[in-house]
Amino acid sequence: MNDRKRPGGxxxxxxxxxxxxxxxxxxxxxxxxxxxxxxEIPTEGMDETQRAQIExxxxxxxxxxxxxxxxxGVTTILLLASGVGYLKMRRFLGRxxxxxxxxxxxxxxxxxxxxxxxxxxxxxxxxxxxxxxxPLLTLILINTTFKEDLVD
Amino acid sequence: MSLRTISGRHxxxxxVHWARSAVRSGAGLVFLVVALLFGLVAAQVILEPIELxxxxxxxxxxxxxxxxxxxxxxxxxxxxxxxxxxxxxxxxAAPPDEADQAAAAGAxxxxxxxxxxxxxAPADPWAAFLLDERPALLSAIFLVQIFGMPLxxxxxxxxxxSGDVQSRGLRYVLLRTERANIFLGRFLGTAVFSTxxxxxxxxxxxxxxxxxxxxxxxxxxxxxxxxxxxALVVLLLPYIAVCSWISTVVxxxxxxxxxxxxxxxxxxxxxxxxxxxWEPAIYLKYALPWGLQNHLxxxxxxxxxxxxxxxxxxxxxxxxxxxxxxxxxxx
Numbered sequence: 001m002n003d004r005k006r007p008g009g010x011x012x013x014x015x016x017x018x019x020x021x022x023x024x025x026x027x028x029x030x031x032x033x034x035x036x037x038x039x040e041i042p043t044e045g046m047d048e049t050q051r052a053q054i055e056x057x058x059x060x061x062x063x064x065x066x067x068x069x070x071x072x073g074v075t076t077i078l079l080l081a082s083g084v085g086y087l088k089m090r091r092f093l094g095r096x097x098x099x100x101x102x103x104x105x106x107x108x109x110x111x112x113x114x115x116x117x118x119x120x121x122x123x124x125x126x127x128x129x130x131x132x133x134x135p136l137l138t139l140i141l142i143n144t145t146f147k148e149d150l151v152d
Numbered sequence: 153m154s155l156r157t158i159s160g161r162h163x164x165x166x167x168v169h170w171a172r173s174a175v176r177s178g179a180g181l182v183f184l185v186v187a188l189l190f191g192l193v194a195a196q197v198i199l200e201p202i203e204l205x206x207x208x209x210x211x212x213x214x215x216x217x218x219x220x221x222x223x224x225x226x227x228x229x230x231x232x233x234x235x236x237x238x239x240x241x242x243x244x245a246a247p248p249d250e251a252d253q254a255a256a257a258g259a260x261x262x263x264x265x266x267x268x269x270x271x272x273a274p275a276d277p278w279a280a281f282l283l284d285e286r287p288a289l290l291s292a293i294f295l296v297q298i299f300g301m302p303l304x305x306x307x308x309x310x311x312x313x314s315g316d317v318q319s320r321g322l323r324y325v326l327l328r329t330e331r332a333n334i335f336l337g338r339f340l341g342t343a344v345f346s347t348x349x350x351x352x353x354x355x356x357x358x359x360x361x362x363x364x365x366x367x368x369x370x371x372x373x374x375x376x377x378x379x380x381x382x383a384l385v386v387l388l389l390p391y392i393a394v395c396s397w398i399s400t401v402v403x404x405x406x407x408x409x410x411x412x413x414x415x416x417x418x419x420x421x422x423x424x425x426x427x428x429x430w431e432p433a434i435y436l437k438y439a440l441p442w443g444l445q446n447h448l449x450x451x452x453x454x455x456x457x458x459x460x461x462x463x464x465x466x467x468x469x470x471x472x473x474x475x476x477x478x479x480x481x482x483x
Binding site for chain 2 (some may be wrong): 002007008009011012013014023123125127129133134135141145146
């Protein structure tokens with residue numbers, strides 16, 4: 001029986017993972033809906049910024065949209081699984097998948113930054129840095145602060 | 153109750169341990185994530201319109217001068233400054249006092265110019281200082297941070313004492329050291345952790361402004377960045393001290409968090425709302441540094457230093473109240 005006491009930070013990390021996974025699910029659904037409606041979205045009444053974003057999404061092309069959906073889906077699943085791993089304090093489910101999530105999210109940010117137009121968050125601005133905060137924090141914490149807790 | 157029980161070595165040990173284990177506890181991690189997100193998202197909201205404008209003009213092949221960009225930045229920053237300083241419009245003259253009149257007369261020849269003089273400078277000398285004499289974007293970001301960061305402090309500092317009191321674990325620590333060392337050490341550990349977070353945010357934003365936006369000289373960014381950093385670090389101390397006091401009074405960590413949020417955020421809200429019904433009620437906000445914290449970015453350095461000293465005074469007062477409670481209560 002595992003009678004180790006789980007640190008509060010690990011619980012908090014798991015909760016944040018679940019919240020971000022929920023947002024990821026919503027993002028995936030939104031992207032799939034956009035994918036289905038591409039070219040048919042009415043832009044009257046939208047301001048210039050929103051219109052530019054819709055146009056940029058439509059010009060992205062099918063392969064990029066599919067890649068975006070897949071990347072978002074994969075990081076969502078990794079967030080969910082690693083969150084469960086943090087709660088159960090498991091080595092593979094928590095630490096390994098947490099590392100995979102961190103590296104995948106960072107790679108995703110790099111891809112978004114290089115291949116997406118500015119209107120969709122492309123470029124290496126402050127927005128990209130914000131997107132890197134949590135993956136970097138995860139990598140640092142599960143390999144240092146919580147390293148001894150995520151063992152079978 | 154005696155301050156002679158304070159041991160520098162014990163306080164240092166507890167401070168270091170508390171700061172290092174802050175992230176291990178849920179409170180520190182939540183504060184870290186929320187503070188980083190708040191700090192950087194607030195900066196992004198202010199910087200993004202400028203970046204989009206610059207990118208659009210670059211794409212259209214228009215060569216906009218730095219002066220034009222700074223002028224548009226000042227126009228963009230005016231509403232933020234107006235809101236933060238409580239002016240009706242950036243052109244409003246606040247009731248001038250000696251300090252403001254001296255600043256308006258340009259009595260500070262060593263103030264570094266962050267950009268070219270503006271033809272339509274706001275009448276209020278404080279707003280003019282923040283928009284014209286200092287990097288306007290950084291001023292706007294700092295004013296937002298000064299307003300928002302105190303509201304996040306309870307998430308870090310609510311559980312300095314209450315958790316260990318509730319679990320009866322404190323009595324085991326008291327076998328090795330005195331109450332004063334625990335109280336002071338944990339306060340300092342919390343302050344150190346919050347300082348590190350603030351340093352990261354300010355350095356990131358200032359560095360980004362210098363490297364990506366490139367409309368302000370590095371020197372003026374560095375000077376104003378340091379001033380803002382010092383202001384934020386000093387500002388958080390009284391709020392951490394209030395949480396320390398509350399933590400000694402309330403035994404439950406969750407209740408301590410609720411009470412801390414109510415006291416810090418609720419006091420400001422109550423003062424503003426009550427002030428609309430009975431004008432003197434607005435002065436309730438001076439029970440915490442809400443009423444004077446913007447003065448940390450005042451044009452007159454002596455005024456800023458005085459405000460910083462006032463913040464330290466608040467800190468000392470709340471620490472005294474908390475220490476007195478902790479020293480005499482039954483654990």
